[in-house]
Amino acid sequence: MMESQENWDSSCDAGINETSTLNSEQYKKKMQRRKEIQEKRTSQASLNKGLIIVHTGNGKGKTTAALGMVLRSLGHGYKVAIIQFIKGAWEPSEKKAFSLWQDQLEFHAMGKGFTWETQDHSHDTKQALEAWCKGLEYIRNPEFKLVLLDEINVALKLGYLKVETILAGLEEKNANDHIILTGRGAPKGLIEKADLVTEMSLLKHPFQEQGIKAQPGIEF
Amino acid sequence: MMESQENWDSSCDAGINETSTLNSEQYKKKMQRRKEIQEKRTSQASLNKGLIIVHTGNGKGKTTAALGMVLRSLGHGYKVAIIQFIKGAWEPSEKKAFSLWQDQLEFHAMGKGFTWETQDHSHDTKQALEAWCKGLEYIRNPEFKLVLLDEINVALKLGYLKVETILAGLEEKNANDHIILTGRGAPKGLIEKADLVTEMSLLKHPFQEQGIKAQPGIEF
Numbered sequence: 001m002m003e004s005q006e007n008w009d010s011s012c013d014a015g016i017n018e019t020s021t022l023n024s025e026q027y028k029k030k031m032q033r034r035k036e037i038q039e040k041r042t043s044q045a046s047l048n049k050g051l052i053i054v055h056t057g058n059g060k061g062k063t064t065a066a067l068g069m070v071l072r073s074l075g076h077g078y079k080v081a082i083i084q085f086i087k088g089a090w091e092p093s094e095k096k097a098f099s100l101w102q103d104q105l106e107f108h109a110m111g112k113g114f115t116w117e118t119q120d121h122s123h124d125t126k127q128a129l130e131a132w133c134k135g136l137e138y139i140r141n142p143e144f145k146l147v148l149l150d151e152i153n154v155a156l157k158l159g160y161l162k163v164e165t166i167l168a169g170l171e172e173k174n175a176n177d178h179i180i181l182t183g184r185g186a187p188k189g190l191i192e193k194a195d196l197v198t199e200m201s202l203l204k205h206p207f208q209e210q211g212i213k214a215q216p217g218i219e220f
Numbered sequence: 221m222m223e224s225q226e227n228w229d230s231s232c233d234a235g236i237n238e239t240s241t242l243n244s245e246q247y248k249k250k251m252q253r254r255k256e257i258q259e260k261r262t263s264q265a266s267l268n269k270g271l272i273i274v275h276t277g278n279g280k281g282k283t284t285a286a287l288g289m290v291l292r293s294l295g296h297g298y299k300v301a302i303i304q305f306i307k308g309a310w311e312p313s314e315k316k317a318f319s320l321w322q323d324q325l326e327f328h329a330m331g332k333g334f335t336w337e338t339q340d341h342s343h344d345t346k347q348a349l350e351a352w353c354k355g356l357e358y359i360r361n362p363e364f365k366l367v368l369l370d371e372i373n374v375a376l377k378l379g380y381l382k383v384e385t386i387l388a389g390l391e392e393k394n395a396n397d398h399i400i401l402t403g404r405g406a407p408k409g410l411i412e413k414a415d416l417v418t419e420m421s422l423l424k425h426p427f428q429e430q431g432i433k434a435q436p437g438i439e440f
Contacts, residue, residue, distance in 0.1 A: 024340070024341055024342070027340075027341040028340070047431050047432045047433060048432070048433055048435070049432045049435070050435075051432070051435060051438060053438070054423075055281065057421070059418040059419065059420075060285070060416065060418045061275065061281055061285035061288075061418050061420065063288075064284075064285040064288030064289060064292075065280070065281035065284040065285040065288060065420075066288075067287075067288035067291060068281075068283075068284030068285060068286075068287035068288040068291070069284060069437065069438050071287060071288070071291055071313075071314070071317045072284075072311070072313045072314060072317070072436075072437050072438065072440065073313070073436075073437030073438075074313075074317055075311075075312070075313030075314055075315070075316040075317035075437075076313045076316075076436050076437045078437050091292070091295075092295070093291075093292045093293075093294075093295030093296045094291070094292060094295055095295070096295040096296075097291045097292070097294055097295035100320050120244070120247075120248070121244055121247040122244070145437060146437060146438075178435065178437065178438055191423065191424070194424060195424065195432070196280065196424060196425060196438075197422075197423035197424035198279040198280045198281050198420050198421065198422060198423065199279065199420070199421045199423050200279075200281065200285075200418055200419075200420055200421075201277075201418065201419045201420075201421060202417075202418060203274075203411065203417035203418065203419050204411070204414060204415065204416060204417035205416060211267055212267045212268070212269045212271070212415070213267060213268055215268070215269070215270075215271060215398065216292075216293075216296050217289065217292050217293030217295075217296045217298050217365060217366060217398065218271060218273070218289050218292065218293075218366075218398055218416075220292065
């Protein structure tokens with residue numbers, strides 16, 4: 001099919017008859033194999049288990065992906081607690097969005113702005129421990145299906161919290177409840193303990209490379 | 221401080237007096253340097269720009285992080301459109317959660333289940349193109365601040381859509397609007413075009429390694 005760039009641009013039917021790199025028989029076989037693999041995998045996965053989830057790495061999306069899980073959990077009618085270890089407050093847009101679930105969601109912003117604003121290690125350590133104690137209350141509380149410990153990995157990395165403290169607290173989790181721990185630099189011990197670990201890596205960042213401001217609705 | 225594991229476990233004040241690896245003067249200096257770097261970066265970032273955002277990689281959180289951005293955008297009062305290229309429908313929890321924003325959110329599930337369910341390339345190609353055309357309507361519509369093209373990268377990878385088609389469509393984006401394209405295997409041309417690219421990598425996955433079922437509130 002000889003479509004020009006112009007056509008691709010203007011006509012949405014341009015590609016309708018494009019031919020595949022596979023003929024339909026090859027394609028059918030390929031998809032059939034995929035289906036079998038998928039069904040095998042699904043049939044093997046039979047356990048229900050509360051998960052310890054870690055979002056780490058230098059990329060975007062660690063907290064954002066956790067908020068997506070919070071949203072799904074709220075949609076299921078579960079109670080959720082969010083503890084913010086670093087940021088000082090809800091972003092207004094998140095506050096407005098989550099205000100619709102006041103009866104299901106508990107939010108505690110325990111950090112006071114970014115850590116480099118305080119420059120007082122004992123003060124920051126005290127705050128991080130207070131945040132952890134609040135989180136542990138919800139971890140112990142069977143009414144809460146999901147606890148998000150947002151940016152706790154940063155508190156661990158900066159030495160505000162000991163990983164042994166956190167690992168011991170995770171032991172108190174109820175069997176079917178979930179805990180998400182976010183932030184770059186998740187310690188090895190936590191990664192070993194976790195069930196689901198995702199690393200967000202930055203391939204391209206507009207703020208660093210293009211001097212673009214953090215955009216509302218995307219970053220906050 | 222000589223705290224036993226037992227103390228860490230039971231006492232939330234256990235760590236309150238823990239000493240830092242840095243003395244307070246070193247700590248203050250370190251944080252001061254961080255603050256200067258951060259302020260420099262912020263002062264350099266002055267542009268407002270609608271972003272082309274790609275979430276790719278084999279890890280979790282590509283769609284979930286996009287949903288977190290949708291939530292933030294809704295919280296700002298922006299109109300948002302979501303086009304699902306692969307999945308056949310809203311997950312019930314997402315449907316319930318987003319039903320609170322019916323006046324701001326348009327959702328179109330264009331895929332019919334996972335692609336390996338159909339095993340018909342021309343049918344799948346037609347569906348992907350219909351989904352793309354619907355997405356392009358919203359990309360062209362200045363009322364919509366954010367358009368999420370969910371799993372479109374998979375449609376590109378499977379050859380249902382040509383990357384030239386998508387790149388041409390992205391050119392029609394309004395200057396201050398955002399587009400998020402998710403799915404593993406984002407093509408090179410799309411990554412070059414994008415402003416913000418995050419790769420989600422799987423470090424640990426409970427379903428594959430522990431035979432655990434997808435958990436409500438986390439996966440759906």
